[in-house]
Amino acid sequence: MGWNTTVLVGQSGGPTAAINSSLAGVYETARSLGANVLGMRYGVQGLFDDKLIDLDRQLGDPVSLQLLQQTPSSFLGSCRYKLPDPAQNEEPYQRLFKLFAERGVGAVFYIGGNDSMDTISKLAAYGAREQSPIRFVGVPKTIDNDLEGTDHTPGYGSAAKYIASTVAEIGRDSSVYDLKNVTFVEIMGRNTGWLAGASCLASQRNAYCPDLILLPESPVTEDALMERIAELLEDMKSVVVAVSEGARRPDGTLMCEAPTGVTKLDAFGHEAALSGTSRYLATLTAQRLGVKTRAIELSTLQRCANHLASGTDLQEAYTLGGVGVRAAFEGLTGKMPGIVRRYSQPYVVEYQLADVSAVANKERKVPREWIRGDGMGVTEKFRQYAKPLVRGEVSSFYVNGAPHHISPLVIGR
Amino acid sequence: MGWNTTVLVGQSGGPTAAINSSLAGVYETARSLGANVLGMRYGVQGLFDDKLIDLDRQLGDPVSLQLLQQTPSSFLGSCRYKLPDPAQNEEPYQRLFKLFAERGVGAVFYIGGNDSMDTISKLAAYGAREQSPIRFVGVPKTIDNDLEGTDHTPGYGSAAKYIASTVAEIGRDSSVYDLKNVTFVEIMGRNTGWLAGASCLASQRNAYCPDLILLPESPVTEDALMERIAELLEDMKSVVVAVSEGARRPDGTLMCEAPTGVTKLDAFGHEAALSGTSRYLATLTAQRLGVKTRAIELSTLQRCANHLASGTDLQEAYTLGGVGVRAAFEGLTGKMPGIVRRYSQPYVVEYQLADVSAVANKERKVPREWIRGDGMGVTEKFRQYAKPLVRGEVSSFYVNGAPHHISPLVIGR
Numbered sequence: 001m002g003w004n005t006t007v008l009v010g011q012s013g014g015p016t017a018a019i020n021s022s023l024a025g026v027y028e029t030a031r032s033l034g035a036n037v038l039g040m041r042y043g044v045q046g047l048f049d050d051k052l053i054d055l056d057r058q059l060g061d062p063v064s065l066q067l068l069q070q071t072p073s074s075f076l077g078s079c080r081y082k083l084p085d086p087a088q089n090e091e092p093y094q095r096l097f098k099l100f101a102e103r104g105v106g107a108v109f110y111i112g113g114n115d116s117m118d119t120i121s122k123l124a125a126y127g128a129r130e131q132s133p134i135r136f137v138g139v140p141k142t143i144d145n146d147l148e149g150t151d152h153t154p155g156y157g158s159a160a161k162y163i164a165s166t167v168a169e170i171g172r173d174s175s176v177y178d179l180k181n182v183t184f185v186e187i188m189g190r191n192t193g194w195l196a197g198a199s200c201l202a203s204q205r206n207a208y209c210p211d212l213i214l215l216p217e218s219p220v221t222e223d224a225l226m227e228r229i230a231e232l233l234e235d236m237k238s239v240v241v242a243v244s245e246g247a248r249r250p251d252g253t254l255m256c257e258a259p260t261g262v263t264k265l266d267a268f269g270h271e272a273a274l275s276g277t278s279r280y281l282a283t284l285t286a287q288r289l290g291v292k293t294r295a296i297e298l299s300t301l302q303r304c305a306n307h308l309a310s311g312t313d314l315q316e317a318y319t320l321g322g323v324g325v326r327a328a329f330e331g332l333t334g335k336m337p338g339i340v341r342r343y344s345q346p347y348v349v350e351y352q353l354a355d356v357s358a359v360a361n362k363e364r365k366v367p368r369e370w371i372r373g374d375g376m377g378v379t380e381k382f383r384q385y386a387k388p389l390v391r392g393e394v395s396s397f398y399v400n401g402a403p404h405h406i407s408p409l410v411i412g413r
Numbered sequence: 414m415g416w417n418t419t420v421l422v423g424q425s426g427g428p429t430a431a432i433n434s435s436l437a438g439v440y441e442t443a444r445s446l447g448a449n450v451l452g453m454r455y456g457v458q459g460l461f462d463d464k465l466i467d468l469d470r471q472l473g474d475p476v477s478l479q480l481l482q483q484t485p486s487s488f489l490g491s492c493r494y495k496l497p498d499p500a501q502n503e504e505p506y507q508r509l510f511k512l513f514a515e516r517g518v519g520a521v522f523y524i525g526g527n528d529s530m531d532t533i534s535k536l537a538a539y540g541a542r543e544q545s546p547i548r549f550v551g552v553p554k555t556i557d558n559d560l561e562g563t564d565h566t567p568g569y570g571s572a573a574k575y576i577a578s579t580v581a582e583i584g585r586d587s588s589v590y591d592l593k594n595v596t597f598v599e600i601m602g603r604n605t606g607w608l609a610g611a612s613c614l615a616s617q618r619n620a621y622c623p624d625l626i627l628l629p630e631s632p633v634t635e636d637a638l639m640e641r642i643a644e645l646l647e648d649m650k651s652v653v654v655a656v657s658e659g660a661r662r663p664d665g666t667l668m669c670e671a672p673t674g675v676t677k678l679d680a681f682g683h684e685a686a687l688s689g690t691s692r693y694l695a696t697l698t699a700q701r702l703g704v705k706t707r708a709i710e711l712s713t714l715q716r717c718a719n720h721l722a723s724g725t726d727l728q729e730a731y732t733l734g735g736v737g738v739r740a741a742f743e744g745l746t747g748k749m750p751g752i753v754r755r756y757s758q759p760y761v762v763e764y765q766l767a768d769v770s771a772v773a774n775k776e777r778k779v780p781r782e783w784i785r786g787d788g789m790g791v792t793e794k795f796r797q798y799a800k801p802l803v804r805g806e807v808s809s810f811y812v813n814g815a816p817h818h819i820s821p822l823v824i825g826r
Binding site (some may be wrong): 001015041042045046071072073074077078079080121141161164165166168169170172173174175176177179202204205206207258294296297298301303304305307308310332385390391392393398399400401402403405407 | 482
């Protein structure tokens with residue numbers, strides 16, 4: 001009494017260190033139930049071109065499946081494609097459902113963030129309207145941790161672990177000379193400070209670091225920031241500031257945008273693109289406070305550093321993939337499995353299902369009471385929230401000194 | 414019949430992931446011989462202010478000593494101080510030797526790179542002139558791997574392992590969308606390409622990465638580079654280029670400098686400081702080839718990422734510290750222990766002593782025959798050289814999900 005069907009699985013949005021663990025969870029659970037599993041190359045976008053791969057050929061042996069979970073980024077490739085409103089343009093839906101019928105597809109799993117949940121929500125609604133038996137389930141993934149319907153998202157814990165570990169190391173590096181200095185570490189997060197906040201986990205006994213954290217949720221003026229840094233420099237030699245790329249001023253403008261009335265120029269003398277919050281603040285601090293400064297952008301390293309993945313994160317990512325398959329197997333559609341936290345201490349979670357329509361296109365922010373009164377740091381509540389998510393070290397398989405990854409057999413780099 | 418003396422140990426120059434292992438090697442070996450060990454805070458610079466700490470208090474227990482070896486950066490602090498020519502200004506020497514006499518110092522160990530060897534060379538020469546019994550020994554350290562007198566330098570292997578692992582992960586990240594793109598990864602190295610070259614170790618079966626490597630030793634024109642990238646993009650979706658910060662043109666100018674006749678401006682419209690080889694090339698490539706580009710600076714992460722240290726590197730760093738102490742114990746002065754490689758396969762090394770005067774202020778470059786014919790990559794010879802140096806994973810002690818470090822008891826951050 002197996003699940004005698006074909007299921008499709010795709011990955012969408014930005015890469016993470018954990019998204020391939022969710023793929024493993026989907027694949028292994030669907031296979032265990034008897035389904036045949038096809039992977040979409042480059043998400044829904046590749047699906048239009050019938051770019052499907054047989055996952056048994058790629059992942060059919062235990063070694064490949066294990067390697068998959070220590071490979072960062074999206075094994076199947078990704079896209080940033082948004083389905084149109086079916087009332088405006090039904091054609092993409094007709095094409096996709098025709099393809100599903102031809103392939104005998106019984107369920108579609110899409111691993112991604114807010115936009116991916118929008119895709120699943122639209123497909124599920126269209127399927128319901130057409131009385132299609134196909135089940136559509138989203139599996140949450142985003143380093144940004146900004147999804148509703150879950151306590152936290154797979155990918156966040158690993159990014160947080162990378163950020164905490166790296167900021168701890170940067171703190172060490174920056175304190176090496178007997179010289180006043182300020183280091184700005186730029187962390188991803190356009191609209192939410194979940195990632196920048198995780199830098200609080202870098203603090204250790206006798207070594208508090210970072211000293212300040214700037215979150216998009218908590219705007220500050222340059223003047224207030226400079227004053228606070230100057231105060232810190234009275235007692236300390238080295239100040240470390242973790243800044244969200246989306247750190248902003250009370251008037252809502254981004255720090256990386258020019259203050260009103262000033263045109264910022266790029267290296268070619270053209271008006272500058274939005275980038276470089278840390279570079280801007282480092283230059284400003286050097287000018288105003290006359291100290292040595294440095295800007296460090298963690299860049300894509302924070303989302304693709306599987307070598308420093310959180311064991312908790314990879315395990316939960318895998319489980320959520322499997323729970324999503326279970327939901328479809330049990331006949332549900334338009335759902336996203338999420339995590340409910342029972343306790344932080346001991347860390348206990350349960351899995352539940354949310355309606356994707358209630359999750360799609362929303363953005364969860366860091367609560368006000370988790371941000372320090374001065375707006376330049378996070379409170380103990382944030383730390384207690386984030387701490388269990390970075391726990392657990394993963395034992396990777398190294399070949400010639402570098403972590404080994406799996407490659408799709410049919411690869412178009 | 415112990416070594417009934419006091420020895421001083423200091424760290425100098427840029428931080429690395431391995432310099433504290435050398436400190437551990439100096440400390441444990443000197444203690445095993447019976448000496449008392451004092452650490453200089455902030456190198457020779459701190460010594461002038463008598464900033465000395467009792468290392469027994471800091472490192473006297475095995476747990477502290479083990480934590481020290483997984484702590485990046487310089488535990489004792491560092492400086493970039495150059496002793497004057499004693500013929501021009503003898504005063505600093507008189508002060509230091511007076512201090513050595515007051516403290517009953519029998520030997521001085523200085524862990525650092527070219528500049529530090531200059532310090533040891535001058536102190537040894539001055540000591541010989543004054544018929545001082547004090548022994549001066551340098552212990553090599555630099556991620557740049559540009560020291561004479563040794564096959565390679567402690568710190569290089571760990572930086573190389575970080576670069577190889579991270580570039581492998583960036584390669585994964587950059588291939589995720591079905592979109593032509595070029596990623597420039599900027600790696601330290603003003604004058605030598607040892608670090609950038611190590612990115613060749615990121616290549617794996619079925620996943621060759623990076624595609625091009627630019628080294629300071631092998632100048633290229635922007636035109637040649639663009640032509641090569643365009644060729645690669647005909648067959649591939651994603652191209653990864655590892656660039657030394659010191660990559661340059663055939664006329665000797667740095668890539669990060671403006672081409673002749675063009676003034677580069679910074680974000681404030683001022684003439685730009687020297688920085689941003691990868692940003693310059695990413696902007697240029699986007700303009701000339703019309704593809705998506707990204708610039709990633711590995712920045713200080715590559716020198717302070719102890720969490721990804723090479724086991725081989727840490728072990729050799731420790732041993733070199735100990736061999737340096739042995740040399741002083743045996744009565745030698747003005748020496749630097751170095752590594753001689755017997756074989757790469759199996760990897761076998763021996764330790765020998767070089768004269769610091771023959772090492773100081775020199776710079777070892779990547780040999781021409783280790784650079785690819787087109788000047789944009791390294792050969793198999795380079796790979797065979799670098800491969801054993803990144804081998805071995807270190808089992809770190811994690812607390813709350815982040816690697817734990819040791820802090821000096823008397824800490825001035």
